[in-house]
Amino acid sequence: MNPHAKGLVDIGELVLKFAKVNRVTFHEDGERYESDTDHTVMLSVCACALAEAVYKNTLDVGKVAQFAIIHDLVEVYAGDTNTINISEDERRIKELKEKESLETIIKKFGDVYPWIHSTILEYESLASKEAQFVKVLDKAMSKITNTLNKGAALKALGTSEAEITKHFKNQ
DSSP, X not given: OOHHHHHHHHHHHHHHHHHTOEEEEEOTTSSSEEEHHHHHHHHHHHHHHHHHHHHXXXXXXXXXXXXXXXXXXXXXXXXXXXXXXXXXXXXXXXXXXXXXXXXXXXXXXXXXXXXXXXXXXXXXXXXXXXXXXXXXXXXXXXXXXXXXTTTHHHHHTTOOHHHHHHHHHTO
């Protein structure tokens, strides 16, 4: 079989596994967990729209789109980690799991489709304005989902009413 054809089947499998990774945030109904693909599509559309509308003379919208699409792909093997009130030990474990996940991605796709891991590495380096923009906007996405679900995920995580009120006031 052609390595590119086999590679596309493997990428399809990777993306379907990505869709099964649930985040700690909820949909606007406050009941269904948001998946990594839900989050990634929302971030991608928001990032491209904002970059074109506000920063079109300073940001490459195509690069913004690439970073947004790929930014959490390591969670396929590492899973999503709740970073609210995370300890330094938990942060190190998260980083180690994501590093191992990237190594798996490189091993599976590096020879046939190096764009995947090279784009992840470029994004994670935060060396470009586009990567920095996506990183900042990525963090804002949970505020959007928490606004839409009226803090349901925050409540489910045991966040106090005072902290939730503070969260919404800081928007």
